[in-house]
Amino acid sequence: MSGRLLVVGAGQAGVQVASSARELGWDGSITLIGEEPYAPYTRPPLSKAFLKGEASLESLALRSAAFYTEQRIDLILDEQIAHLDLDGAEAVSASGRRWPFARLVLATGRNRVPSWLTAPTSTASWCCAMSATPGFWRDAWRLSPTSS
Numbered sequence: 337m338s339g340r341l342l343v344v345g346a347g348q349a350g351v352q353v354a355s356s357a358r359e360l361g362w363d364g365s366i367t368l369i370g371e372e373p374y375a376p377y378t379r380p381p382l383s384k385a386f387l388k389g390e391a392s393l394e395s396l397a398l399r400s401a402a403f404y405t406e407q408r409i410d411l412i413l414d415e416q417i418a419h420l421d422l423d424g425a426e427a428v429s430a431s432g433r434r435w436p437f438a439r440l441v442l443a444t445g446r447n448r449v450p451s452w453l454t455a456p457t458s459t460a461s462w463c464c465a466m467s468a469t470p471g472f473w474r475d476a477w478r479l480s481p482t483s484s
């Protein structure tokens with residue numbers, strides 16, 4: 337596939353889908369956008385080693401900086417996607433930047449089902465939602481246009 341694969345949400349699920357897409361042969365660009373200012377990190381140690389001061393945030397990184405370069409994954413931090421322009425196939429960030437996409441993955445986490453998913457996108461085949469948690473995946477899939 338060519339064009340841009342846009343992954344919104346740079347958590348465990350977002351990083352994995354970007355990585356797997358490249359591994360499985362996505363030829364186009366891959367853009368991974370996260371609203372947090374930190375490079376993608378694993379969360380479980382936050383309430384364990386990190387809380388006890390035994391691990392730094394840097395040590396929790398899911399992937400090295402070199403990984404994103406080598407895999408040609410454009411990692412964009414500190415950008416929150418606030419709106420989807422469905423007609424134009426673009427995501428729009430709170431800062432006003434527009435991100436055209438050929439395929440879109442919403443990996444925004446269990447408790448952050450975007451209201452965009454309920455938009456009337458019954459004819460769209462380019463969007464799916466995922467999370468590292470099965471419950472979210474089940475709920476999001478029910479709402480996602482790819483399930484119709």
Ligand SMILES: Cc1cc2nc3c(=O)[nH]c(=O)nc-3n(C[C@H](O)[C@H](O)[C@H](O)COP(=O)(O)OP(=O)(O)OC[C@H]3O[C@@H](n4cnc5c(N)ncnc54)[C@H](O)[C@@H]3O)c2cc1C
Pocket residue numbers: 344345346347348349350369370371372378379380381382383415416417418443444445446448466467468469
């Ligand atoms: C403190 C803590 C401890 C945990 N411990 C464990 C454990 O011991 N075992 C276990 O199995 N699980 C644990 N978990 C749960 C585990 O971390 C989650 O299941 C996992 O992080 C889910 O990954 P995700 O990528 O689906 O979602 P998330 O990790 O929530 O990532 C989603 C990302 O999307 C970003 N985002 C959301 N909306 C937007 C937007 N509009 N634009 C741009 N970016 C956006 C969010 O900021 C976030 O970075 C823990 C979680 C926490 C917080």
